[in-house]
Amino acid sequence: MRHYYYVLVTLLLIALSSCRNDFSFEPSTGNLEFSKDTIYLDTVFSNIGSSTYTLKVYNRSNKDIKIPSVRLGQGDASKYRLMVDGIPGKVFNNVELLAKDSMYIFVETTINYNDFSAPDAQYLYTDKIEFDYGTNYQKVDLVTLVKDAYFIYPGRNNGVYEQVEVGVDEEGNTLTTRGRNLNHNHPINGDEFFWKKDKPYVIYGYAAVPSGETLNVQAGARVHFHAESGLIVQQGASLKVAGTKSVTEALENEVIFQGDRLEQDFSEVPGQWGTIWLRNGSTAHDLKNLTIKNAVVGILTEGNDGTDTTLKMTNVQIYNSANVGLLARNAHIKGDNIVINKAGQAGLACTFGGKYHFSQSTFANYWSRPNQVAVTIDNGSDQQMIPLEMAQFDNCILFGSSNIPLSMIKHNSVAFNFRFNNCLIKFFDIAQQFTNNTLFPLANTTDYNNCRIAVNSNSFKPDFKNPNKNQLIIGDNSDAKAFGGMTNPFLEDILGNPRPNGGSDLGAYNHIVFDN
Numbered sequence: 001m002r003h004y005y006y007v008l009v010t011l012l013l014i015a016l017s018s019c020r021n022d023f024s025f026e027p028s029t030g031n032l033e034f035s036k037d038t039i040y041l042d043t044v045f046s047n048i049g050s051s052t053y054t055l056k057v058y059n060r061s062n063k064d065i066k067i068p069s070v071r072l073g074q075g076d077a078s079k080y081r082l083m084v085d086g087i088p089g090k091v092f093n094n095v096e097l098l099a100k101d102s103m104y105i106f107v108e109t110t111i112n113y114n115d116f117s118a119p120d121a122q123y124l125y126t127d128k129i130e131f132d133y134g135t136n137y138q139k140v141d142l143v144t145l146v147k148d149a150y151f152i153y154p155g156r157n158n159g160v161y162e163q164v165e166v167g168v169d170e171e172g173n174t175l176t177t178r179g180r181n182l183n184h185n186h187p188i189n190g191d192e193f194f195w196k197k198d199k200p201y202v203i204y205g206y207a208a209v210p211s212g213e214t215l216n217v218q219a220g221a222r223v224h225f226h227a228e229s230g231l232i233v234q235q236g237a238s239l240k241v242a243g244t245k246s247v248t249e250a251l252e253n254e255v256i257f258q259g260d261r262l263e264q265d266f267s268e269v270p271g272q273w274g275t276i277w278l279r280n281g282s283t284a285h286d287l288k289n290l291t292i293k294n295a296v297v298g299i300l301t302e303g304n305d306g307t308d309t310t311l312k313m314t315n316v317q318i319y320n321s322a323n324v325g326l327l328a329r330n331a332h333i334k335g336d337n338i339v340i341n342k343a344g345q346a347g348l349a350c351t352f353g354g355k356y357h358f359s360q361s362t363f364a365n366y367w368s369r370p371n372q373v374a375v376t377i378d379n380g381s382d383q384q385m386i387p388l389e390m391a392q393f394d395n396c397i398l399f400g401s402s403n404i405p406l407s408m409i410k411h412n413s414v415a416f417n418f419r420f421n422n423c424l425i426k427f428f429d430i431a432q433q434f435t436n437n438t439l440f441p442l443a444n445t446t447d448y449n450n451c452r453i454a455v456n457s458n459s460f461k462p463d464f465k466n467p468n469k470n471q472l473i474i475g476d477n478s479d480a481k482a483f484g485g486m487t488n489p490f491l492e493d494i495l496g497n498p499r500p501n502g503g504s505d506l507g508a509y510n511h512i513v514f515d516n
Helices: 002-018
Strands: 038-045 053-059 065-072 080-084 087-089 091-097 101-109 122-131 138-147 150-152 163-168 174-181 201-203 206-209 214-217 222-225 230-233 238-242 255-259 273-278 285-293 295-302 311-321 324-343 346-359 362-365 373-378 388-394 397-400 406-409 416-421 424-426 452-454 464-466 471-474
Touching: 038 053, 038 101, 065 080, 080 091, 087 091, 091 101, 101 122, 101 138, 163 206, 222 230, 230 238, 255 273, 285 295, 295 311, 346 362, 362 373, 373 388, 373 397
Parallel strands: 038 138, 150 201, 174 206, 201 222, 206 230, 214 238, 222 255, 230 273, 238 285, 255 285, 273 295, 285 311, 295 324, 311 324, 324 346, 324 362, 346 373, 346 388, 362 397, 373 406, 388 416, 397 424, 424 452
Antiparallel strands: 053 101, 065 091, 065 122, 080 087, 080 101, 122 138, 163 174, 464 471
């Protein structure tokens, strides 16, 4: 019986298979449809691979088709790379596509900028994906902007990367991270202590400014940091950023520090790179007209050099920090026209004491999740208390998506001195937790001198243009308008517009009338 059972099953399988009709593919007729007619691969740096871009190809017909050729226009010489139905290459023959079906084509590129003659800081490289021939010919264009750059990266010996010092552990052992010291006579980059605007800088690992040196950054410079990269300024070293006022939307004279992912989808993504780390003992930092975007911590500054302005900041913007925009630990900072927005923990953190004076600044935090603060201030921890000599805010705005965007943590054993003069501060104490807490404005008018406190959604408003897009200029209906109380405010707003002597607008911007 078992023998007859196997014979029956075998015959049944043969019968079923003989009933299947094989797919019959006809030549394509030039009626393919595409998800886009041009693929812009955004901007890439020389010899750095692009992201992978996707093209979807549709067969809308009722017939199974065979595309005689799918190829790059420049063939094997093309700088682009394709993957068609999971197979890499540059030329593909007889590509099958079922009726009412689609397929993906993935596109990448890596381009050596020096392959082009007479380069002038950027080059537009183009090719096309071609389908079929003759009257059935169709194409999708490929466009990439290629930039030359100065590359700063650690060396590697026997698989071990060069390291730079970042501190010591509790046992006195030196701590390091991947990176290298800048060089006055680099064989390719030249003097790496002067960052120029002629082409961007791309940093891998941490670029370190050693003791006794000063890194000078020219107006208009663009600096791009790879993931887990940043800048370290060591003890006895300085950072000078000399950005100036720009006159066009290209921000031609602004200095910009950001990640190296240049695609539009990454333009506002937090945490793409590490931080600008001003280590304890570094000195005389002066940052002007600088924008920092998409870091983990925009600036980390530790300690001070004994002066009131170890770090001087003018017209500095910090956006989209995964943790903190400006993290200060027992630092001495003077800041005018500072704008900070969108941070995963706090926009400005004045921690472990120190001395701080900010005027005409906008501290906001419109992070995607609630309860992040715009400003936090403390004088240490239970294990380490350090006097807060002063945290003074003049003509500033403190606002955000959180009900209470201001945090204060005081240890009574050491000094905790703070003062807000003529500021607009959001403080929605809905649960009435802080009614009698003298660290906060509801119970303290002395240290919140002539401030406007927004206690609910119907009270004072800054009237920002669009804080979710980091547009923190104030409108004509702002309660920050003409409320400044300093006799001599910082003379220009962050855009270079003159301020009146007395009665200036609060925050970093003069008000404007928004377009409808």
